[in-house]
Amino acid sequence: MTIKDIARESGYAVGTVSRVINHNPNVSDAARARILEVIEKYHFQPNANAKHLKQQANQGIAMIVKGTHNMLFASVLEKMQAECSAAGYSSMVFYIDENDNEVEQARCVCRERKPYGVIFLGSDRNHFGPDLADLGVPCLLMTNTAATAAIPNLSSVSVDDVAAAVRMVGHLLDNGHRRIAFIGGDLTSSQPSSARLSGCLSEFSRRGLSFDPAGQYIEARYTLVGGYHAMEQLLDNLPGLTAVFAFSDIMAIGAIRALRDRGLRVPEDVSVCGFDGIELADYLSPRLTTIRQPAERMAGCGVSILIRCIEEGCDAVHELVPYELLEGESIQRLPDPNKIH
Amino acid sequence: MTIKDIARESGYAVGTVSRVINHNPNVSDAARARILEVIEKYHFQPNANAKHLKQQANQGIAMIVKGTHNMLFASVLEKMQAECSAAGYSSMVFYIDENDNEVEQARCVCRERKPYGVIFLGSDRNHFGPDLADLGVPCLLMTNTAATAAIPNLSSVSVDDVAAAVRMVGHLLDNGHRRIAFIGGDLTSSQPSSARLSGCLSEFSRRGLSFDPAGQYIEARYTLVGGYHAMEQLLDNLPGLTAVFAFSDIMAIGAIRALRDRGLRVPEDVSVCGFDGIELADYLSPRLTTIRQPAERMAGCGVSILIRCIEEGCDAVHELVPYELLEGESIQRLPDPNKIH
């Protein structure tokens, strides 16, 4: 069933059928009514490939998401889709495995779907090189900054990961913690993890405290079980530790379970804090102290940047949105160490 | 840049270029080498719309997912994508809002992408009528049964929701609970909710106990906040209640938070159980007692059914996979009510 069949049956030419389908006003009411009737009768659906081939059309905005289990991404994504459609762009989500190459995927998508722009949720910094410009459309990296990558068509929206980590570490130190461990992602591939770790390091050194990345930082996947195993290792390696800063809420939840399975209470025996500020963090007991990344605001900001790049050809921008330290109940105030000494 | 350009530059005809691109063996090594060289030089990517138009080709298997926040769906999806690609099918995920019409979306996708088959994760029973057959490809509903819908091209894989609810209610009753409330989805649209509720009803009546759906069952969205508000309502309406059965783990987590915010302990004051058996359930404190839907097994089963329908034109089948009651720590054993009386 093609528009040719509709044309024959309705007694009009294919051009007229096409105009009816595309809501072109230059069609008589009689023709429109008749053609619509035939279309209805056969439940005719035009062939999108032909349409797009002809129009060289593209398909709105592509969103490439690494991993299906990331609750922060889910929130960001939901809002971005709403923002895109409010701005008159359709959006198309491509989920890929955490270990797949998101830039390769973007190449495929650009070839097949010709989007106006591409949004990345999650990234391996090793995949983002200057050849991203070959995609030929504005791109946006969400929740990681791409400022240092300096790729001409890649914008980014994120919190200031360094400052946020400084803030959280400061909070732990202010609460009397000194033996603190960290659980984060693979430092060679995860830009936010290394930014957060460097924030931690700098706050330690600013306060004249020592920090041993080899012993205090454990790399883990951003999953429950990743946080769980990392915590087990830390308990074996760092006896007497009083606080753990996990670089995602999900890892923090895993870590808390590991602590409890060793008979330790949170926060009485060990304090735990997370990063992301997912909705779930506020439903746990104890409520998780964490850094909130404002998903909705980031999404809105990102979409408007990308659309500006698309419509006005603006240069890439790297926007930092404000984070927030959400005080939960998972950090214990320890006796002031200065008073002890 | 089209194959015409490649043809001109390489000195061969477009047909030969096309053959190289499609790995047709009938090309001389010399031609292949030269053409590949030119393709490389320009990073040429063939236009997929033209290819698909010509081939009337389709794009593997479409997966339509309702809601981005469902952890059970995320697990099922991940496994299904792996299974599809292992079977040589590409897969394409379409996330839609929980309130959008998944069957409408499937129509769009079928028109635009011509998939071999469509998988639905999540469904509103009102959207599934006999006109689903118009899609012209085998469809599969995951985690909800479609046995009663009896649509010729719609298979389904699910647990036996009725039996699972009977089992969980029996477990609560066996533990001495009598004042039990239920939190589930909208009964007019959610097939599993009404199946589970009917299981609850039948177990109550089998044991000669009364059940008041109007008072004991609260409809909520399948979200944290949905569970939270439903629990608040129940506390207001059913004083003295000793147990709550939420029809999803996420709702159960919301309910637990609401209980604690009213100063009640779980399970000492009120027992809570969930449904789904998401990974998170086992990381909570107390660990959640729940019905495990075997995500991986369901995914594997569903994909193989769909592929059989696609390749061998089999009739739709409705498969039940075994559920499992996961005993956590969220149900309190009460004194035997028979001994009291």
Next chain:
DNA sequence: CTGAAAGCGCTTACAG
């Protein structure tokens, strides 16, 4: 092994 040509199902100037 290769080329010339038809045709996939649409859209859109162009002419009337």
Next chain:
DNA sequence: CTGAAAGCGCTTACAG
């Protein structure tokens, strides 16, 4: 307002 026709970028018999 409508029709006839060109053409989007590919694939694939067909002929050589």
